[in-house]
Amino acid sequence: MSMPTSRLTVRSAVEEADGVRGLLLADPEGAELPPWEPGAHLEVTLPSGTVRHYSLCGDPAERSTYRIGVLREPAGRGGSEELHTAVGEGTLLGVRGPFNRFPLVPAERYLFVAGGIGITPLLPMIRSLPPGTWTLLYGGRSLASMAYREELSVLPGVTLVPQDTEGLPDLDAVLARQPAGTAVYCCGPEGLLRAVEERWPGPLHTERFGAAPAERPVGEDGFEVELRRSGRTLRVEPGRTLLDAVREVVPGVAYSCEEGWCGTCETKVLAGTPEHHDSVLGEDEKASGTTMMICVGRSCGPRLVLDL
Template structure:
């Protein structure tokens, strides 16, 4: 596994500056209040922002990994959301402090001679540092960036001067021409895509899974669980064995037993509850692991994934 550890650092940061990036999109530059250097990160990484009480949201880092003084995120206000983006837009102004966990990376950029980046809307945020990294590595790359309109597309003005970038506002050009984009991709091209669920589904239909890397904002439908009945979970740290009934998650049962586990989204998209698997077969139901990582059967996300057999032994 190349994924991040479940041990996640937590720190209080201050909002150093705030800017408008597009209609209903702002950027926040976060810094250590004492001016200390921040931990390093790699393209594709994100932060957990602890906004209020148990309200935790994930935002991709979209700045320069070489800048150890500042972490930059961009946040779209979502009127139909659950309150996270509204809190950021309404409450986080320069001088405000915010509790931050991370960074963690479940969407890493793998070495390749060439890349095709496909972004939809605010999905441009993890792609920006990937493009910069591909350029620095001397790789060939192309970016197709779609959105509702130019005014809604963060960073579109900055990207538009490069002939390797196609800015594709839907109100001017319709939906991204994925068939043409993918047909033009040369052998050895890795495809990285982030954006709304319909875009990801359309790319998945057209792209071989061995070259495709996705980051999801919403969970993918995992279908019914492999087991309809209960199963046991042994916690290796204490030797305790718990029973997980149908309709309840491992995370719920473990927390109820008084075992603290860091978690956030509870829908298999953020990766916060990543847990090592020591024995037993997993019914992976997350939206993070690829086929190879699922086959390794060495980690799971206990907010949604379950057992594929009678018992799991977890590194808890």
Template sequence: MSLPRFPAHLRGKPRADRLMSTLVGVIAAYERISAFSGRRRPPVVEVDRDLVLRVDEVRAEADCVVSLRLVKLDGSDLPKWRPGAHLDLVLPSGRVRQYSLCGNENDRAYYRVAVRRIDHGNGGSLEVHSVLRRGSIVVVRGPRNAFPFVVDEKYLFVAGGIGITPILPMVRRAAALGADWRLVYTGRDLASMPFLTEIKELAEFDAERVWIRPDTEYGIPASGAELLEGSPEGANVYACGPAPMLTSVRVDAVPRAKAVFFERFSTPPIVGGKPFRVELRRTGTTLDVPADRSALDVIREALPDTAYSCKQGFCGTCEVPAMTGEGVRICVARAPGGTVVLDL
């Protein structure tokens, strides 16, 4: 650190002003310390958070679901990650989407993500399915973790459809820890549920722990109480899936669960909403948001490329900066009777 050089008559010369005298003394001492300790200080090196990876394999995992195996170009190890982590995947078009890591955390030779095709989405999943092939080059950022796995003794894991992606590594970790765990995996039908083979391997390891429950075999979706039937008393409940499933699990888990952790992939329903306005500062547009719609829905009509992943297994993609500097998740944010000003 380089300090300003004071004239000789201001350094070390007695002064009548005690405060100034003290300050001059402190500066002189700091100059001496800096000259000694800073002499060999290395320059600050900017960290590049982007990883350039190659798609090593594209595999069909279920109806409308493919997994991507991503590796480094030189074959070296990838950064460590923990269950619940996700990647920001930068697609060739420039779109950025978030996908949960669902491979083996102990094998750092590759990352694996799974993507369900959303035909009426905003294009990210369609691009993955139609453009990415073995050998494609992509950029990823992360891993980051907004759904962390907490080490404990008892677990119940509940996954709905593509919601299995963050849950699968958690199950493997719980099994490796020797914890008391259960997995309930539900979906529309077996054909739509990815990674069944891997889960059946877990079930063969201990059939009492894994319940695969497709709606087609039971006639209706499961209630929260049904999904929680085999939960160990005082277990941590981890759930990822559609909003109705998460709501029922959260309500019914209260009497017996130690804690409930969840990640949604559809926006929660609007209950008792009131109209408000959204001002998009950069585009110079102000939009009216009705009581029964979200800001995300209205903004996407004006800006179709606005990112979101509420239907792709990850919550948080639609967070955008407000002019106050805070992040706002526009799928749920509301300002009844007021205006939200966004940096869009």
């Protein structure tokens, strides 16, 4: 379940758009970086120890650097603010990955729908596809806030929709024009994802940069959890998260978002039936019960056994 953390240095840091900072990461010794495919992301540990996830938005064939784009969110939890103000050329960052839970699947045609910084995982996808097989609808607050717009504007099939001059994208019209079998990829704010989910009956692939709406309140029932490798059994009381209980025994357990969307805390389940509340695992993966996100997951029964 785990992957070693490497140390990469920031080779360059530039402003890609209003509020969006682009970083190129490289091995300090110039070594070739692990390969990746469109849709992949990195888990990045900032100098403060904060862990965040960022989509790779460069060229997979470029093995000397990784490119990420980070939106500054002053009202967020501090990761983007640190990356904008305390990280610059020469800064060393801890990196795990690349990971890919948003892969590009084979299809005859594709529609990509991006909202704001949601363009980052989609950019390598459209660059990997032949012209004429895809279209991109990219909305943002204004042209100045839309990262990579200059790269995109020269590509056929791209429609930019700045809200301040053109309003919101007309999803009904765009989706109605799509032929059957079109694979729709969407990344952006929760409202955009829900709007596309409500309108598109065909193959749909989404990636969230925040938590999806909870299926139902969690934490209503207590249960026991055995941490097999640690040799400890704990009681997870109602209203308390499994992650909080685990951290008492395994303080170094990996976690980041605490909302069930980043995948950092994915843990192998050895026994018991997990109750899933994340937006990372697919339905088949949830049904198998072999792993779970311990930040939001709980137990369907009185006891779970985890590989911790």
